[in-house]
Amino acid sequence: MRVAILQFPGSNCDWDSEHAIRDVLGVSAHRVWHKARLPSETEAVIVPGGFSFGDYLRCGAIARFSPIMHDLKEFAERGGQVLGICNGFQILCESGLLPGALIRNDCLDFRCLNQNLTVENSNERFNQNTLGGSLVLPIAHGEGNFRADESVLSSLEENQQVLIRYDGNPNGSVNAIAGIRNSAGNVYGMMPHPERAVCSHHPCLDGLPVLKAFLEPLLGSIPVEVNSG
Amino acid sequence: MSQISSTSLPLNPDPVLNVEITDDLIERHGILPQEYQEILAMLGREPNLTELGIFSVMWSEHCAYKNTRKLLRLFPTEKKDKQAIGQVLVKAGEENAGVIDVGDGWGVAFKIESHNHPSAIEPFEGAATGVGGIVRDIFTMGARPILLTNSLRFGDLNDPHVKRLFRGVVSGISHYGNCLGIPNMGGDIYFDQCYEGNPLVNALCAGILRHEDIQKGAATGVGNPVYYVGPGTGRDGLGGASFASRELTAESTEDRPAVQKGDPFMEKLLLEACLEMMAIPGLVVGIQDMGAAGLTCSTCETASRGNSGIEIDLDSVPQRETGMNSYEIMLSESQERMLVIVQKGREKELEEVFEKWDLHAAHIGEVKQGDRMVVRHKGVVVADLPAKSLTDEAPVYDQPASEPAHVVKARNWSVESIPDISVKEIESGLKNLLNHPTIASKRWVWQQYDHMVMSGCKVEPGSDAGVVRLSIAEIDKYLAIANDCNNRFCNLDPYKGAQIAFVECMRNLACSGAKALAVTDNLNFGNPNKPEAYHMLKECVKGLADACAFFDVPVVGGNVSLYNEHGDGAIDPTPVVSMVGLIDNQEHVTKAHLEHAGLELILLGGWPTELGGSYYLQTQHAKKEGAVPEVSLENEKKVQDLLIGQIKEGRLVAAHDLSEGGLLVCLAEMLFGKNKIGVSVSIPANGRIDATLFGESQGRVIVAVSSSDSNAFISCSKTAGVQANFLGRTSDSGMMQIKMGEKVVLSTSIADLHSVWENAIPDCMESSRS
Numbered sequence: 001m002r003v004a005i006l007q008f009p010g011s012n013c014d015w016d017s018e019h020a021i022r023d024v025l026g027v028s029a030h031r032v033w034h035k036a037r038l039p040s041e042t043e044a045v046i047v048p049g050g051f052s053f054g055d056y057l058r059c060g061a062i063a064r065f066s067p068i069m070h071d072l073k074e075f076a077e078r079g080g081q082v083l084g085i086c087n088g089f090q091i092l093c094e095s096g097l098l099p100g101a102l103i104r105n106d107c108l109d110f111r112c113l114n115q116n117l118t119v120e121n122s123n124e125r126f127n128q129n130t131l132g133g134s135l136v137l138p139i140a141h142g143e144g145n146f147r148a149d150e151s152v153l154s155s156l157e158e159n160q161q162v163l164i165r166y167d168g169n170p171n172g173s174v175n176a177i178a179g180i181r182n183s184a185g186n187v188y189g190m191m192p193h194p195e196r197a198v199c200s201h202h203p204c205l206d207g208l209p210v211l212k213a214f215l216e217p218l219l220g221s222i223p224v225e226v227n228s229g
Numbered sequence: 230m231s232q233i234s235s236t237s238l239p240l241n242p243d244p245v246l247n248v249e250i251t252d253d254l255i256e257r258h259g260i261l262p263q264e265y266q267e268i269l270a271m272l273g274r275e276p277n278l279t280e281l282g283i284f285s286v287m288w289s290e291h292c293a294y295k296n297t298r299k300l301l302r303l304f305p306t307e308k309k310d311k312q313a314i315g316q317v318l319v320k321a322g323e324e325n326a327g328v329i330d331v332g333d334g335w336g337v338a339f340k341i342e343s344h345n346h347p348s349a350i351e352p353f354e355g356a357a358t359g360v361g362g363i364v365r366d367i368f369t370m371g372a373r374p375i376l377l378t379n380s381l382r383f384g385d386l387n388d389p390h391v392k393r394l395f396r397g398v399v400s401g402i403s404h405y406g407n408c409l410g411i412p413n414m415g416g417d418i419y420f421d422q423c424y425e426g427n428p429l430v431n432a433l434c435a436g437i438l439r440h441e442d443i444q445k446g447a448a449t450g451v452g453n454p455v456y457y458v459g460p461g462t463g464r465d466g467l468g469g470a471s472f473a474s475r476e477l478t479a480e481s482t483e484d485r486p487a488v489q490k491g492d493p494f495m496e497k498l499l500l501e502a503c504l505e506m507m508a509i510p511g512l513v514v515g516i517q518d519m520g521a522a523g524l525t526c527s528t529c530e531t532a533s534r535g536n537s538g539i540e541i542d543l544d545s546v547p548q549r550e551t552g553m554n555s556y557e558i559m560l561s562e563s564q565e566r567m568l569v570i571v572q573k574g575r576e577k578e579l580e581e582v583f584e585k586w587d588l589h590a591a592h593i594g595e596v597k598q599g600d601r602m603v604v605r606h607k608g609v610v611v612a613d614l615p616a617k618s619l620t621d622e623a624p625v626y627d628q629p630a631s632e633p634a635h636v637v638k639a640r641n642w643s644v645e646s647i648p649d650i651s652v653k654e655i656e657s658g659l660k661n662l663l664n665h666p667t668i669a670s671k672r673w674v675w676q677q678y679d680h681m682v683m684s685g686c687k688v689e690p691g692s693d694a695g696v697v698r699l700s701i702a703e704i705d706k707y708l709a710i711a712n713d714c715n716n717r718f719c720n721l722d723p724y725k726g727a728q729i730a731f732v733e734c735m736r737n738l739a740c741s742g743a744k745a746l747a748v749t750d751n752l753n754f755g756n757p758n759k760p761e762a763y764h765m766l767k768e769c770v771k772g773l774a775d776a777c778a779f780f781d782v783p784v785v786g787g788n789v790s791l792y793n794e795h796g797d798g799a800i801d802p803t804p805v806v807s808m809v810g811l812i813d814n815q816e817h818v819t820k821a822h823l824e825h826a827g828l829e830l831i832l833l834g835g836w837p838t839e840l841g842g843s844y845y846l847q848t849q850h851a852k853k854e855g856a857v858p859e860v861s862l863e864n865e866k867k868v869q870d871l872l873i874g875q876i877k878e879g880r881l882v883a884a885h886d887l888s889e890g891g892l893l894v895c896l897a898e899m900l901f902g903k904n905k906i907g908v909s910v911s912i913p914a915n916g917r918i919d920a921t922l923f924g925e926s927q928g929r930v931i932v933a934v935s936s937s938d939s940n941a942f943i944s945c946s947k948t949a950g951v952q953a954n955f956l957g958r959t960s961d962s963g964m965m966q967i968k969m970g971e972k973v974v975l976s977t978s979i980a981d982l983h984s985v986w987e988n989a990i991p992d993c994m995e996s997s998r999s
Contacts, residue, residue, distance in 0.1 A: 010497055012408075016683060016684040019684055049682075050410060054493065110677045111676055112407075112678060112679045112680055112681060138681045196681050201698045202684070202686075
């Protein structure tokens with residue numbers, strides 16, 4: 001197995017993520033239960049969306065104490081590739097693997113829609129050349145309002161750690177931030193759902209370049225056989 | 230009082246259970262005097278309070294369908310054509326939900342259920358637990374839930390209380406369904422004064438499963454252990470089923486303890502644990518959710534279906550409150566619980582699954598020989614009843630029916646009593662309709678629902694039908710779902726009104742390219758003991774049953790919600806029809822939106838000019854009157870067969886059915902796509918303008934074809950016996966231009982119309998935020 005998809009109690013985008021990575025991109029992927037150990041052969045980890053532990057208390061606040069988080073932190077420290085999507089992004093922020101926090105949408109309601117996004121030139125994998133200047137990706141969250149204090153925010157901006165921004169801010173995020181990476185460039189988090197935009201019956205295929213950019217260290221320059229039919 | 234026989238139960242350590250059963254106590258349990266006599270005869274002794282409670286919930290309308298069971302037998306429950314796709318695998322009433330075949334060895338389980346009364350008192354929790362209940366019904370069958378929809382009805386949205394209910398219900402559904410990760414494809418929502426104080430919240434779930442994985446809710450195999458799984462039992466929802474079988478009154482808010490509290494996270498764990506357990510070959514013998522009437526219903530129904538006895542010990546039931554007595558434990562409607570019967574000797578396999586998911590799995594009893602349901606508590610038998618006395622032998626009533634005067638009056642109302650619309654009023658007339666919350670965009674609602682989770686959403690909510698790909702089954706087929714019921718028609722003519730609900734729903738599927746397979750219905754009516762309300766119920770059921778038989782689309786399950794009355798009287802009859810259809814491949818999925826200039830628009834179904842019961846009469850003349858439009862099942866079938874056939878031929882670019890608001894509203898809705906193109910249409914100038922533009926005659930659809938396909942399409946229509954009239958063409962003008970004869974009667978900007986339609990509900994709801 002090359003890609004591990006973590007499964008917490010309450011994860012609900014684990015199947016979708018597995019489907020996108022395994023069936024569409026053709027990269028071996030499996031779900032790993034939160035009480036299990038991260039398999040040693042893991043090359044990349046996706047922390048999927050959902051409502052881990054019901055998102056009671058705060059989104060991701062209980063999941064950060066799950067047994068697998070110990071292995072995940074070690075994996076990330078060794079430079080392993082990690083992508084948190086939606087609730088996964090919230091968990092990565094709660095566990096300190098990414099800076100900042102996600103709070104209730106400023107509209108106070110859950111929002112599910114196809115969101116226009118602007119791509120930033122963040123690093124050699126996530127930039128306007130690899131992803132295009134703009135993307136449309138589904139969002140579906142009640143707590144996607146990204147917050148960080150002044151110093152964290154300015155270092156995120158200065159180090160070009162912002163990956164994508166919302167056009168027309170749907171949730172009140174500071175600087176319209178929709179996704180970020182850590183300074184080392186191996187841990188990524190975003191509220192939009194790339195795994196929901198990979199098949200011909202989806203609203204668009206803009207999730208493919210995002211997932212491919214994330215998996216680039218695994219895939220190298222070998223062109224990926226995409227099966228989005 | 231009758232003699233206490235020698236089989237009477239021992240003195241209970243709980244003094245509550247030793248109270249004398251008085252006439253007052255019997256009445257407060259909603260049991261009629263003659264029903265109590267039947268109970269005495271069945272038991273040969275007096276029941277104790279726990280047993281009385283058990284009878285009261287099991288013999289309530291909610292569980293026993295005592296006022297409707299005879300009527301429900303009118304519905305066809307299987308297909309006449311045994312070769313057709315969509316054969317019924319599990320029939321209505323046999324299990325927790327019906328199951329139909331969708332080919333390739335896969336089946337679809339689906340059902341709709343009401344949670345009206347709880348939602349009237351506590352909209353958020355009422356609606357949330359409504360979703361929870363129906364989802365359990367589906368995964369109990371062994372199916373992985375793949376979509377949700379709702380049929381919602383509220384009073385006048387300008388009323389602050391109605392806004393509170395609307396906001397609460399939508400956020401309750403959103404909260405529960407989103408957390409479960411089951412896409413909510415929207416559904417239908419109507420606003421009408423008649424639902425003031427008694428909103429309707431009907432929740433539907435559909436799931437997919439392999440034929441061989443269908444589970445049964447039967448307790449069989451003497452000695453097999455009975456397990457309770459899920460979170461602990463509390464005092465919430467005590468007597469919810471009997472609460473749902475009463476009229477709402479001003480004092481009903483005091484019933485708040487009868488409203489359950491939902492925990493979608495627990496339900497998600499239960500869902501995953503149960504599916505994991507059911508995937509272990511041969512482990513599960515029977516499974517049933519604890520919904521209405523909780524532990525009571527699940528034990529006696531599984532025993533009754535299994536033709537066996539069952540014995541449970543309440544001391545083993547996980548409890549989250551202290552000091553609960555047997556009455557409370559048996560009648561609690563705490564959520565997210567299931568009863569599971571497994572093969573003896575394989576208990577450990579079940580326990581391991583539930584331990585993984587951090588859920589209780591308590592061994593509470595056993596399947597027994599005989600036919601009795603025996604309940605022990607603190608070492609004493611607290612209930613000992615024949616299981617079938619609670620289920621199959623529950624009372625069944627025929628009620629007297631009489632036609633209400635307003636129905637007779639409606640038939641005699643003449644359109645001549647109101648003036649026709651003047652040309653200069655057409656634009657405002659159209660905008661008034663687009664601004665009515667029943668017709669206006671429901672984006673405010675469905676944007677709060679996660680409709681894209683599970684990677685299957687093909688047609689987002691807001692089109693004629695919601696469409697999801699059966700990705701979980703790894704087959705490239707699409708399931709379409711539509712809900713419908715226009716209460717105005719049902720109120721004016723219950724038989725025709727119910728048929729219109731049926732044909733509109735089916736037409737919505739056909740416009741999406743889907744062949745209708747089966748129906749689940751939710752009958753929402755007033756108090757059946759009132760002859761006028763019973764008449765409406767009976768006529769609606771007959772209308773539906775006749776339509777089902779004509780189209781060979783059986784009813785595979787559903788729900789009855791009676792006693793929907795508040796203050797001034799009953800709600801309009803609301804027999805919600807939900808239909809599931811199948812689309813064979815992605816190219817055949819058709820939407821309502823027009824996105825390109827140069828398309829030709831064709832009206833199917835001609836130019837009838839009926840205005841009775843229309844929304845136009847409501848918005849322009851504040852009237853709910855008139856003869857309901859004619860329904861011809863034969864014509865309807867011709868139109869729908871043509872639609873599906875032409876979609877398969879690849880000729881239709883878009884299709885949308887004419888319903889509330891008539892021709893102009895239909896056209897406008899087709900233009901509210903991404904590109905906001907324009908249209909120029911010519912309509913013959915015959916008869917009344919209002920009826921032509923805004924009448925709601927049935928069997929009509931606007932289709933769009935490319936100009937090269939237009940002639941072939943019209944000739945196929947002729948062959949099919951469907952009237953097809955050229956309406957006009959789409960353009961880049963961004964305008965809707967309507968000519969009647971040679972005269973331009975309307976020329977207005979699509980963007981303006983769209984803004985009225987899109988903002989009606991958000992503006993209304995925004996004004997309530999303080």
